[in-house]
Amino acid sequence: SAVISQKPSRDICQRGTSLTIQCQVDSQVTMMFWYRQQPGQSLTLIATANQGSEATYESGFVIDKFPISRPNLTFSTLTVSNMSPEDSSIYLCSVATDFVRGYTFGSGTRLTVV
Amino acid sequence: DAKTTQPNSMESNEEEPVHLPCNHSTISGTDYIHWYRQLPSQGPEYVIHGLTSNVNNRMASLAIAEDRKSSTLILHRATLRDAAVYYCILRDEAEKLVFGKGMKLTVNP
Numbered sequence: 095s096a097v098i099s100q101k102p103s104r105d106i107c108q109r110g111t112s113l114t115i116q117c118q119v120d121s122q123v124t125m126m127f128w129y130r131q132q133p134g135q136s137l138t139l140i141a142t143a144n145q146g147s148e149a150t151y152e153s154g155f156v157i158d159k160f161p162i163s164r165p166n167l168t169f170s171t172l173t174v175s176n177m178s179p180e181d182s183s184i185y186l187c188s189v190a191t192d193f194v195r196g197y198t199f200g201s202g203t204r205l206t207v208v
Numbered sequence: 209d210a211k212t213t214q215p216n217s218m219e220s221n222e223e224e225p226v227h228l229p230c231n232h233s234t235i236s237g238t239d240y241i242h243w244y245r246q247l248p249s250q251g252p253e254y255v256i257h258g259l260t261s262n263v264n265n266r267m268a269s270l271a272i273a274e275d276r277k278s279s280t281l282i283l284h285r286a287t288l289r290d291a292a293v294y295y296c297i298l299r300d301e302a303e304k305l306v307f308g309k310g311m312k313l314t315v316n317p
Binding site for chain 1: 244252254293295302303304305
């Protein structure tokens with residue numbers, strides 16, 4: 095299955111600032127996804143990152159708050175903008191490599207906003 | 209809203225089989241049933257998936273009801289490493305995985 099490198103693994107940020115999270119995959123993939131996992135909760139899908147077009151956002155998530163880039167088939171970034179303490183979560187990227195092997199998840203970025 | 213329903217938690221004993229149930233009564237004909245698990249401080253890990261027929265792999269077995277409205281993940285011999293949160297997910301036509309609350313499995317030594 096694909097190997098995902100997600101950076102940074104953790105960060106502590108000041109409110110009002112922005113953080114960009116990177117997701118690098120070791121093979122070309124069509125679909126990449128970004129999730130948020132709030133403390134003690136399940137994963138919530140933020141958006142699907144599409145190569146060559148704008149990301150598709152889920153209900154409750156907007157591009158101004160979570161801009162996403164997908165410049166090629168192996169890389170994507172998620173920016174958490176104008177952060178508040180409520181944005182403190184783990185952010186994970188995921189890819190669908192092929193139908194047989196399911197979806198692969200990165201190890202996540204643990205974000206704390208103070 | 210989550211399309212699947214799982215117990216909040218289950219307990220099992222090490223080296224015994226474990227059956228993890230999942231209800232998905234509103235499943236459509238094209239929805240695949242996926243199972244993932246999340247160990248503490250890690251991202252989710254793929255376990256198994258299926259459409260209609262029962263499936264086996266090195267990690268587990270998936271038994272799917274004939275009407276597809278429920279399924280059961282079977283761990284044939286639980287180990288301490290199997291303690292995790294298990295998610296039963298329906299993958300839709302858009303190929304997204306929408307997670308429900310999951311079920312915490314505790315394995316007792």
